Each structure stands twice: as C-alpha cells, then as structure tokens.
Amino acid sequence: MISADARRAGFNGVALGRTQVYGAVADAVCIQSPRHRPPSAWCDCGFYCFHSLDDARDLACDPQYQHCVLLEIAASGRYVRYELGLRYARQTVRSVRLGRCGCGRAATALADGGPGVVGWRRLHPVCGLCAGPRPVLTPEAFGVLVGQVPVRTDEAVDDPAAAVFSPLAGIGTDVDDASLVPLLSAEVALLQARLDQLQSRLEQLTHRSE
Ligand SMILES: [Zn+2]
Ligand SMILES: [Zn+2]
Structure with a gap:
C-alpha cells in the first residue's frame, strides 16, 4: 500500500486484517474485540506466518491472494502454533519478495491496482509490459518508503530447474x-x-x- 500523499508505504492484511495497514514493524490488533491482546486462544486474531516458503508460494496461487507479495518476517512477542506455522503478536518485515505479474512474467515494479482503504492506495506487482504507460514504483523506492526494507523478485520465479515457459x-x-x-x-x-x-x-x- 502507498499513502495518499505517496510519502509512506505499508502492507495490508490478506484475511481478517484487510482493514488494517501496517508498517515494517507492527503489533497485531484485534478487530473483533479490543478487550484482549492478540493472539488470543479464543479468537483468530494475530499475525500469521508459514514456516515454509513453499506453503506461502502455494497460497499465492489462490485467486484471492494472486497479487500479494511474500513477506519474510521475524515474529516476536506472544505466539500460538497452528497447523502450518505461528500466530503471533509482533512482526518485523525483513524482506519483501515480488512474485509474478498477473500475466505470468516476473513482476519488476509496483503499480496501482485494486481498491484501496481510507488514506491508502493499493499497489500490485506488475511486469514492464503490463504496466505499459502506467506510472510505476520501483521495488527500491517502495523499500525506502516502507523503512529501508529490501524488496526483490522471488527466486522461484526464475528457478533454473523449473519448466521454462516461452512466448x-x-x-x-x-x-x-x-x-x-x-x-x-x-x-x-x-x-x-x-x-x-x-x-x-x-x-x-x-x-x-x-
Ligand atoms: Zn481477537
Ligand atoms: Zn505482466
């Protein structure tokens, strides 16, 4: 996400956290009840992470998450385990990985895409061809705006051992x-x-x- 004045960048949750925009270091908030601290055992609040990068990549194939980026994070504070990883209170984003553009090519920049939330525009990873004449934000510029976080293309996008797609x-x-x-x-x-x-x-x- 990028702020309306284009001076700050952040992230937007993919499930329950869809109404929240958070920075590189953030504490989870519960939108269902202000009376407990996430992650509560009686609620499904908190940040969620996968232990395995492959699980994160698998989820990114779901149409709902197709335009998401992968965040490599350090979890801290209180946590509970769930089947595939942790649900926890505080996270620090260590790096951002861009996957594929909607067309299948490697995403090389971020462009406006989809509905924003109050104060924030939504950015999607895009390739140069699909961006066309639209203005784009480079991965480096996004990394600076979000607080000096490295942003790069996910190596799975050009894995030499994987099947090669050609035009x-x-x-x-x-x-x-x-x-x-x-x-x-x-x-x-x-x-x-x-x-x-x-x-x-x-x-x-x-x-x-x-
Ligand atoms: Zn809760
Ligand atoms: Zn494309």
Missing part, C-alpha cells in the same frame, strides 16, 4: 495461424496505445517550444 511466437511451427491472430492483435493494440501516448506527448512538447 508463443517463439515456438513457430507448432502454433497455427488462427491462434496467433488474437495474440498479435493484442500486441498491436498495446503498441498502438503506447504510440498514441508518445505522439500526444511529442505534440505537447513541440507545441510548448513553438
């Missing part, structure tokens, strides 16, 4: 012309939009210098 155009003979038409049309529309944008920018600039 369809590179496969050549295996692709029939009929299936190439919508793909090429989409590429042309994208280029056209970018060209229109550059054209109007050029016009503005030449107009100004006249």
Whole structure:
C-alpha cells in the first residue's frame, strides 16, 4: 500500500486484517474485540506466518491472494502454533519478495491496482509490459518508503530447474495461424496505445517550444 500523499508505504492484511495497514514493524490488533491482546486462544486474531516458503508460494496461487507479495518476517512477542506455522503478536518485515505479474512474467515494479482503504492506495506487482504507460514504483523506492526494507523478485520465479515457459511466437511451427491472430492483435493494440501516448506527448512538447 502507498499513502495518499505517496510519502509512506505499508502492507495490508490478506484475511481478517484487510482493514488494517501496517508498517515494517507492527503489533497485531484485534478487530473483533479490543478487550484482549492478540493472539488470543479464543479468537483468530494475530499475525500469521508459514514456516515454509513453499506453503506461502502455494497460497499465492489462490485467486484471492494472486497479487500479494511474500513477506519474510521475524515474529516476536506472544505466539500460538497452528497447523502450518505461528500466530503471533509482533512482526518485523525483513524482506519483501515480488512474485509474478498477473500475466505470468516476473513482476519488476509496483503499480496501482485494486481498491484501496481510507488514506491508502493499493499497489500490485506488475511486469514492464503490463504496466505499459502506467506510472510505476520501483521495488527500491517502495523499500525506502516502507523503512529501508529490501524488496526483490522471488527466486522461484526464475528457478533454473523449473519448466521454462516461452512466448508463443517463439515456438513457430507448432502454433497455427488462427491462434496467433488474437495474440498479435493484442500486441498491436498495446503498441498502438503506447504510440498514441508518445505522439500526444511529442505534440505537447513541440507545441510548448513553438
Ligand atoms: Zn481477537
Ligand atoms: Zn505482466
């Protein structure tokens, strides 16, 4: 998340914590009852973490969490165990990992996406192609705004041992012309939009210098 004045960055919970935006160091708050301190055994409040990175990556495939980033954290304070990890009171974000853009390519930046909450805009990880002419925030800039936290691409995105996906155009003979038409049309529309944008920018600039 980025604040309305673009001077601060933070994180938004994925489940119960959806209404909260928190910083790199944060204490869990319970939205159900102010009378106990998270994590209460009688409630499901508190920060949650997985012990295994693979479990976190698995969850990120769920459509609900598709645009999430992975946070590597240090948990502290009171905690309780649950099946896959811990539920705990206080966390410090050690690093942020960007996964894939919605198109499947590695995300390389953050752009506006989805509904924000009062005072905060929502950012989604995107690749350069899908960002197109939209303004983006670099991972480094986000890391500075959130309090000097390293932000990088998750290594699972370009794991050399994993199956390699290539653009369809590179496969050549295996692709029939009929299936190439919508793909090429989409590429042309994208280029056209970018060209229109550059054209109007050029016009503005030449107009100004006249
Ligand atoms: Zn609670
Ligand atoms: Zn993309």
